[in-house]
Amino acid sequence: MNQIACLYEISQALSNLDLKNSLKKVLNILGNYMNIRRGAISIFDPQTAEIHIEVAYGLSAEARRRGRYRLGEGITGEVVATGRPIVVPIISQEPRFLNRTLSRSETEKKQTSFFCVPIKASEQVLGTLSIDKKFEGENTLEEDLKFLTVVAALVAQTVRNLLLFEAEKKRLEEENIKLKEKLQEKFKFSSNIIVGRSKVMEDVFRLIYQAAKSDATVLIRGESGTGKELVANAIHYNSTRASGPFIKINCAALPETLIESELFGHEKGAFSGAYTTKKGQFELADGGTIFLDEISELNLHLQAKLLRVLQEGEFYRVGGTKPIRVNIRIIAATNQNLEEAMKKNVFREDLYYRLNVFPIYLPPLRERRTDILLLAEHFLEEFNKKYNKQIRRISTPAIDLLVKYHWPGNVRELKNCIERAVIICDENVIRCYHLPPTLQTAESTQTQKGNSLKLAVENLEREMIIEALKVTKGNCSQAAKRLDTTLRILNYKIKKYGIDPSMFKIKI
Helix, strand or coil: CCHHHHHHHHHHHCCCCCHHHHHHHHHHHHHHHHCCCEEEEEEEECCCCEEEEEEEECCCHHHHHHCEEECCCHHHHHHHHHCCCEEECCHHHCCCCCCCCCCCCHHHHCCEEEEEEEEEECCEEEEEEEEEEECCCHHHHHHHHHHHHHHHHHHHHHHHHHHHHHHHHHHHHHHHHHHHHHHHHHCCCCCCCCCCCCHHHHHHHHHHHHHHHCCCCEEEEECCCCCHHHHHHHHHHCCCCCCCCEEEEECCCCCHHHHHHHHHEECCCCCCCCCCCEECHHHHCCCCEEEEECHHHCCHHHHHHHHHHHHHCEECCECCCCCEECCCEEEEEECCCHHHHHHCCCCCHHHHHHHCCEEEEECCHHHCHHHHHHHHHHHHHHHHHHHCCCCCEECHHHHHHHHHCCCCCHHHHHHHHHHHHHHHCCCCEECHHHCCHHHHCHHHHCCCCCCHHHHHHHHHHHHHHHHHHHHCCCCHHHHHHHCCCCHHHHHHHHHHCCCCHHHHCCCC
16 A cells, blocks of 8 residues: 555545545545445544544445444443444454444455554544554554554544534534524514504504414515514514515615626626526525515516516526526515506506405504604613613603604604714703604794793793602602702792693502
């Protein structure tokens, strides 16, 4: 045997990035140079204390599956336990040899030697390299053992990398499972996430629940900022497709020249710059759900391709000639009037009816004012955690401003408003002056004409008195002390602003 040539080929094989395939090549090379009958690289799992065959030469898949040993069990288990190589000159004469793979006949055992050497990295035994070879006399055993020890040292780093890769793969899979579980929990349509207790939102929750149980196409409609994406999340993560992919596409955010390739993919050479075949988002969403936000922004050509997906469950990549079949659920959303778009011939009527199987309408915030305080407190808690603040509540006058405002940006605008207030607030309570100026117009505060500075001072004064009475449970004397004023002056202000201290007393 030309040992140098053999080691050179092994080193070349180990440079392959495909770790498992590299180890298979090593065994094939040993088969060519050493005339081995069988060979195996086994891996030790410290968590289970079990050794299993990772790659093999001359063994069937069933034999590989049978080749499992506990630590210290048989020749392989003993080599892992001790870290020392073992040579069995004649298999039939060694009682410790278990023949766990059942791959050797009784006749063959009388003619075969077995070599098993440890694979070590930093003195840690990772596994073993073992071979079967026809017995050629005692003189060759020591030389073959030394050579296999060198080979084991060469493959040690590859085995180590393979173990690290498998461990990382397992970790990512576990993280992926945990992430999906968190997402499912996060987007359960409870009042803690999609916040609302108004009658219109109760109707929305009921529709979400019904949509999640089915596999129907859903069209979510509502003004910008009403929470259409949250509803799509809730439907997917409470459906039978929850374990599958959930892909979100904003049709308005993608350039018209790229959106077809992004949605449906393209073949290599389909256009300038298409150097490789690319899967589209519809293909990647197979087995799950795809959410198409701003669906009205798709041009008529793409609407036709989307219609085919809805009707036939298939599409063609850009430049492709072979149809690709997918099993996906489509959830679409829009803030536009699709009926008007159909009249203008910019949205296909047949697509509209295919999308509108299960419509869900999200009301604007101005139509669910009873939810404003609930939402504001939810966002206050969220941003308290985010910015490490300890803001306890929102003052009554500030709540009045929030409720009276018309919220053209809906829930998204309210969320941004509370985030801004939390950032600039250096007290325990969010007050009127922490809210954006847009909420403090004459219309929103319902103030009358007059000296704006005087009105601002009066509003602040009234707010401070109410806050002090809340804290002291309606006790005017204690409230006066908190405000660093006299009881007489406080009573005068209470009467001036029409405040009823009894409203803040503890009711038994």
